[in-house]
Amino acid sequence: MIESLAPKAPDPLLKIIKMYREDPRTDKIDLGVGVYKDGEGNTPVMRAVKDAEALLLAGQKTKTYVGQQGDVDFLKLVGQLAFGAMSREFVSIQAVGGTGALRLGCDLLREAGAKRVLLPAPCWPNHPSIVRAARLEPIDAPFFNITEQRIDMDALIASFAQAERGDGVILQACCHNPLGADFSLEQWTQLAAALNARGIIAFVDLAYQGFGDGIDEDVAGARRLLEQVPEAIIAISEAKSFGIYRERVGALFVKAAEKSRAAVMSNLAAIARANYSMPPDHGAAIVREVLSDEKLRASWREELDQIRSHIKRTRRQLAAARVNSMPMHLIADQKGMFSTLPLDGAQVTRLREQHGIYMTDSARINVAGLREADIPRFVEALKAVA
Ligand SMILES: Cc1ncc(COP(=O)(O)O)c(C=O)c1O
Incomplete structure (x- = not known):
């Protein structure tokens, strides 16, 4: 019975993640994965979360x-x-x-x-x-x-x-x-x-x-x-x-x-x-x-504000770029981590293969994955393929 199961296609994002991991280029850019990254490209544990975990560890009396x-x-x-x-x-x-x-x-x-x-x-x-x-x-x-x-x-x-x-x-x-x-x-x-x-x-x-x-x-x-x-x-x-x-x-x-x-x-x-x-x-x-907890809540809000400011800043920097006829300026008005660029599959492949820039096949980018230092190179690569 179980041996007759047909295999299912893996999530297409996993394929991109694997290709990124195996790419030896040191200047590769990962805009595929859907998690927040700070200016250094890390996804750290928030301070308030760490503090709350310490409280839980000390105070928890049961695991029922x-x-x-x-x-x-x-x-x-x-x-x-x-x-x-x-x-x-x-x-x-x-x-x-x-x-x-x-x-x-x-x-x-x-x-x-x-x-x-x-x-x-x-x-x-x-x-x-x-x-x-x-x-x-x-x-x-x-x-x-x-x-x-x-x-x-x-x-x-x-x-x-x-x-x-x-x-x-x-x-x-x-x-x-x-x-x-x-x-x-x-x-x-x-x-x-x-x-x-x-x-x-x-x-x-x-x-x-x-x-x-x-x-x-x-x-x-x-x-x-x-x-x-x-x-x-x-x-x-x-x-x-x-x-x-x-x-x-x-x-x-x-x-x-x-x-x-x-x-x-x-x-x-x-x-x-x-x-x-x-x-x-x-x-x-x-x-x-x-x-x-008032203190933890304030600390969390402060860190969330920083996350939001970082995303907004990156959006503004991207929106200031001119890329052929792409409506880049609208990226500044969009919200959160994601935007989908008007690129077809062949353009996404060229960005990956020729420029080491990774995004989903549907051209979704995680704006938070873009470090400030990488923005000029990303924009030049877009101009080259768009
Ligand atoms: C639009 C949307 N809804 C729901 C989720 C589910 O999030 P999770 O199951 O990780 O809590 C995600 C995660 O990427 C999302 O992007």
């Missing part, structure tokens, strides 16, 4: 299970951070990273009778896999013109016709991966009205809070939408905001009418129970410690 819902104080704190007072009304459950939260949310949608999930495209490449794994149909909803680096709201809203009442649409709250292009407040309002008109459930994916314009600024649009829709699902990842990628910290929140909240919670508990049973503790405990 945390309970089905997870760490309730963690959930309150991250809910408040993301949605303010309205989070008190949401059903919540800890999840195994943002990915685990997305999967829980898709499973819940299916239990509720959904058949499809619209994915504004290009989307994070794991979204369609998660949707399919939950036995829902992913539907591509093209909404971005890469050549012009522009969101096409009309196309996105027209694509809602492909869904039926109760289906979902995944909307990235901020710092879009892979585009860096976020909805304006007006566009969030437009989305809320269009979703309400069709009875489609907003499924908000929040994975980069604090990486765009600020903790509150980055969720202002999603909050506006959530105020206007009767039901919604929100998946949160704390991997980037706290730099705790490998700790797998996430949470799922559901906005629902009061009378159905107990049923929502019991469904989520049943889905989690049959999957991984209880969530891991350590990463969520770190976030709880940081957010509940």
